[in-house]
Amino acid sequence: MHPIHAETIAQLKLPFYRQLYFQVVFAIVAGILLGYFEPAYGEAMKPFGDAFIKLIKMIIAPVIFLTIVTGIAGMTQLSAVGRVFGKAMAYFLTFSTLALVVGLIVANVVQPGAGMNINPADLDQTAVKGYVAKTHDMTLTNFLMDVIPKTLISPFVGDNILQVLLVAVLFGISLAMTGEAGKPVLHFFETLTKPVFKLVSIIMKAAPIGAFGAMAYTIGKFGLGSLLNLAELVLAFYLTSLLFVVVVLGTVARACGFSVFKLIRYLKEELLLVLGTSSSESALPSLMEKMEKAGCKKSIVGLVVPTGYSFNLDGTNIYMTLAALFIAQATNIDLSLGHQIMLLLVAMLSSKGAAGVSGAGFITLAATLAVVPEVPVAGMALILGVDRFMSECRSLTNFIGNAVATVVVSRWEKGVDMDRLRTALDGTPTAAPAPAAPATALPAAASTATVARTEVSLSA
16 A cells, blocks of 8 residues: 555544644644633743744755755756746736735725724824834845845745745756766755654644644733624634635636645644644645645645745735725725725735745735825724734635645646545545656656655644
């Protein structure tokens, strides 16, 4: 039996209390209860969530680097790298813009801020100033320059995913062009993949602790009561995001031969982790591993997923236009169609490069409002109290959007085994088909690294 399916069967046979899905659900519920009944103790749990996020960030750079380098170095046609990247960026631009438009339409129809009659001068801007200060360097030029690292190894000690991506792509191309002389280096990286993904497996065992700490802190710090004050905005955002996932992404998925609901079920452990930690980065290594396990080629996964975490933020884009119009409505500012189009265009630029980490959406919103003078930046104080609760929805929508994008781009490149994909999404493992000859569009390296990754278990 194929190792992938053997591992899946082994996970299904585990007692329910040893499965990551159950453990994370239990941890989230426990965190909510502690934060609600003992807010002081809930706030004190923050280090557990922060520590888990730091552990995940520690391993992201090696995972991305090894995945991309071994994938690209095994290609017979290096032109495929540019082709995959071009198709991915076209997809990201299209659906990110669509998400902005959806948020704009919902805000105009629902008008969650209408009738609040807030005077911006009466708002406390102290808490907002810290976010606004972070937007001064968020120009397009600074963003592009920041993608280029200071040294070849500096991306591995920083937290910029795009710098790791750039170094990995360049190194992978160089290794592929080296020919026979580069094969020992490629073999070393393929061998190194096994312990690195084993480390991911070890770190994931701490996921329930991280989810518990993050959720306890969120409820203890902000309280469930703060949701009632801006319930209409929060509800509108959640429903809009759900509509986007089900209708827009669901339609795209159906056109490409898979179900977005089955994909969500397949990624349920990762989605719960994102929900608990309010950060889509916490599940990035697991997403890459599961997408490859589901039949997507390693080289495509390595390019699409990390790039999507900076350029394909559907949830953040919906939030930006919806929140901006909410502030305008709450402060009785009538935005014309021209002003709203300008807001959308500015948001298209400012949303690019916002990493999938907690709070990035709020900073990006500040950057957008700073360029659109019609909407007062001070109005962000209105939503600061509930931003943490909307952050979970942003992260979940971003995560699902990137998972769908990975399969779609893989399908466009004929780089996905549809039988393996359906088997994985159906949750009914069977014997894997015999390996097919590498596709000319985007052949991936046949290496021990692929088998090594299947040993990564997301169960405790």
